[in-house]
Amino acid sequence: MNLNLIGKEKNTYDAIVVGSGISGGWAAKELCEKGLKVLMLERGKDIKHIEDYKYAMKAPWELDHANRLTQEIKAKFPIQTAEGNYPINEANQDFWLPEDTSPYISKKPFDWYRGAGVGGKSLLWGRMVFRWGDFDFEANAREGVAIDWPIRYKDIEPWYAYVEKFVGVTGSYDNIPHMPDSLFQPPMQMNCIEASFKEKIKAKYGNDRIVTIGRVAHITKPTAEQTALGRVSCQYRNACSSGCPYGGYFSTQAATLPAAMKTGNLTLRPFSIVSKVIFNEKTQKADGVEVIDAETKEVTEYFAKVIFINASAMASTAIMLNSTSNRFPNGLGNDSGQLGKNLMDHHSRVGASATVEGFEDKYYTGRRANGIFMPRFRNIGNDKRDYLRGFDFQGGASRSGWSKQTPPKLFGADLKEKAAQIGPWGINLTSFGECLPYEDNMMYLHPTEKDQFGIPKIVFDAEIKENEQKMRIDMQNDAAELMEAAGYKNIRSFKKDDFHLGLSKHEMGTARMGRDPKTSVLNAHNQVWGCKNVFVTDGAAMTSSNCVNPSLTYMALTARACDFAVKELKKRNL
Known part of the structure; x- marks a missing residue:
């Protein structure tokens, strides 16, 4: 009896999915539902839906430290907590991967935020979802930037619709032409x-600048399919980053994972760090992956x-x-030399805020989990700037609470009376460019330094450049101009001058799609060339970055690629 063959057979599946975040969850769901036996490998721990959201139903004052950062949390996340209580806090710290668990090197400042387990950042994302149109898929070709996308809107439009029905948007x-x-x-x-x-901006700018409600992956009228998975409408609690036991927003745990499990075709293996893909020189295909157990290092x-x-x-x-292999000495699929290059993120931390007079007799109910949105309006139509591309605005209005209005020395009846008074209205806009x-914006593996699992550390060498710096001036000025146009008071614009990549948490590129193996890593179906x-x-495949959240495009690309892969398997082409 050949024990090696028995061991290989035991560890053999129809498909392997590396990662369980937004795109990995979709890959598992699609492949399982198409009849494949799938192994999902997640480097972090298992985070079970509902039972592992231990702070989801607690108010801030019920937590030991009122949901604020402690010195212990700061020590675990020294870089990611530098800006304060966002995005990491006491209630969601267990969903983030501590820095010493995944060390990296920043040649230029770069902040890397990683999920700590099953679901990845699908438990933690901002949930904004937008389709891209041909205006963005054609942008590189139109402007002579980098390389052309190998797809257009018509190629992905059916898949946008397919994932949206399942996700709940x-x-x-x-009817915005470019969005x-x-x-x-x-x-x-x-x-x-x-x-x-919205009305003031429309009166001032017409259809050139549009204010709309945010497009988010939240259920407001569940379908039968969503209800069958245990999902219900958003409860307007705005406690999303602590995990949603209602499944009101889209996450792997609430949606794709239970759908995949329902088929009986999924095997989920947490604490599984994939170190490399095993390439077969004879077949010129991958045989599988090498996995390091995060607990035993086996x-x-x-x-x-x-x-x-x-x-x-x-x-x-x-x-x-x-x-690496004889066929690919510089990394899998890296004939072009582009693997690791063209790193992108959105640049942000620019905008304005103001106070709004009037409406003292008005308030709102619930804690809506999204804001208002202004699509890009720069470098569109007759608007020409001294930089390429553009930016959007996200924001919202609210009234300050009683605690901000109460002088610290009050007590007794005076405190009670003052505490009953609500504060003024305020509004803010924050831009993403x-x-x-x-x-030359890139990541690569350090030649000698390795992490605790013996895997080379990632080195980040990327920054925003002159084009983005010029854009940021408009981002700040336009935010203030919009506040002035609306007649608001106490306008305060802001711009983080030392902004660096990683802060927006929308990392993209480094294994881009393209039309030619000489200039790209992936083809039009997200296949590795060679x-x-x-x-x-996932985000590695992106050829440009647009200025909107890219997650919906990851989902659509994943569903599309899974459909293609299964058809190719049936044709015996894989």
Whole structure:
């Protein structure tokens, strides 16, 4: 009896999915529902839906430290907590991967935020979802930047619709040419200040600048499919980053994972760090992956006919760079030399705030989990700037609470009377701008330094450049101009001058899609050039960055690639 063959058979599946975040969850769901036996590998711990959201139903004052950062939390996340209580706090700290668990090197400042377990950042994301149109898919070709996308809107439009039906997207139909509408569930409602702001901006700028409600992956009218998975409407608690026991927003735990498990075809293995893809020189395909157990450091090989790498943009590229062979001495699929290059993120931390007079007799109910949104209006139509691309605005209006209005020395009846008085209205806008894909913005593996698992550390060498710096001036000035146009008071604009990549947590690029293996890493179906049974459908695949949240595009690309992969398997092409 050949024990090696028995061991290999035991560790063999139809498909392997590396990562369990937004795109990995989708890959597992799609492949399982198409009848494949799937192994999902997650480097972190298992985070179970509902039972592991231990602070989800607690008010801030019920936590030991009122949901604020402690010295212990800061020590675990020294870089990611530098800006204060966002995005990491006492209630969600267990969902974030501590820095010493995944050390990296920043040649230029770069902050890397990683999920700590199953679900990845799908438990923690901002949940904003937008379709891209041809205006963005054609931008590189139109402007002579980097390389052209190998797809257009018509190629991905059916897949946007497909994932939106499952995810549940709330928003309004706005008919904006450069930002196609999704298939929406009923929109969340603006409060009185936001509705007034929308009308004021329309009166001043017409359709050149549009204010709409945010498009987010929240259920407002659940479908039968969503209800069958245990999901219900958003409860307007705005406690999303602590985990949603209602499944009101889209996450792996609430949606794709239970759908995949329902098939009986999924095996989930947490604490599984994929170090490399095993390439077969004879077949010119991948045989499987090498996995290091995060608890025991034992090394095991797993095998499959098809492999989806969805570990998150930077981690997926790191795995590919570490997957060297005679055929690929510089990393899997790296004939072009582009693997690790063209790193992108959105640049942010720019905007303005103001106070709003009037409406003293108005308030709002609930804690809506999204804000208002202003699509890009720069470098569109007749508007020409001294930089390429553009930016959007996200924001909202609210009234300050009683605690901000109460002098600290009051007590007794005076305190009680003052505490009953609500504060003034305020409004804020924060901008997200597009970063161009620059070949010299890159990540690579350090030649000698390794982490505790013996895997080379990632080195980040990327920054925003002159084009983005010029854009940031407009981002700040336009935010203030919008506040002035609306007639608001005490306008305060802001711009973080030392902004660096990683802060927006929208890492993209480094294994881009393209039309030619000489200039790209992936083809139009997210297949690795030269290793056709490996697919990459997370942020690493992006050829440009747009200025909107890219997650919906990851989902659509993943569903599309899974459909293609299974059809190719049936044709015996993989």
